[in-house]
Amino acid sequence: ELKVEQNPLFLSMQEGKNYTIYCNYSTTSDRLYWYRQDPGKSLESLFVLLSNGAVKQEGRLMASLDTKARLSTLHITAAVHDLSATYFCAVDSDNFNKFYFGSGTKLNVKP
């Protein structure tokens, strides 16, 4: 079965610092998705990465995809408290009938 592994699972950081969340997956999928989840809330789409080398940026977050390495990164620049949430990566199954989610990275940005 496909595996999607995120690390770290927990990340506590100070405001203003930079950090990267990693998402490794075990299929040849050429697309990957990042979602944000606030406690008790839904999954908010952050980035849709549809090809090798795709890079997308929104505010202090930048996501990239390397399909050859089967790796996506979510880079946080100059973190602020509002970014505190759980971040999930997900990949399509081969037949596009479902997503496989990573375990999530719980980010806590301390003021």
Added chain:
Amino acid sequence: EPEVTQTPSHQVTQMGQEVILRCVPISNHLYFYWYRQILGQKVEFLVSFYNNEISEKSEIFDDQFSVERPDGSNFTLKIRSTKLEDSAMYFCASSEVTGSGYTFGSGTRLTVV
């Protein structure tokens, strides 16, 4: 921005009772999904639905579960006889095409007591 709407937001039910979770996908979307998330854990696939048929279902989606699109707008998940371990947040999602990501609903928190 179009939304996927789920009702109720929270349901408490007794073990063994039937529950129906309701979803209104985005109107021009053709692919529908149910996922669930046990508190603090990863998001798990339950079922995908297209053209009035189940496309795929997971091992979790046993005979106690069913889905239906009773009209042109609603998409429901029924659990016939709930168990304690069915307690979770259930998310409905929809997409216009496959391979471009989904829009998730706000979720229904199901508590089985």
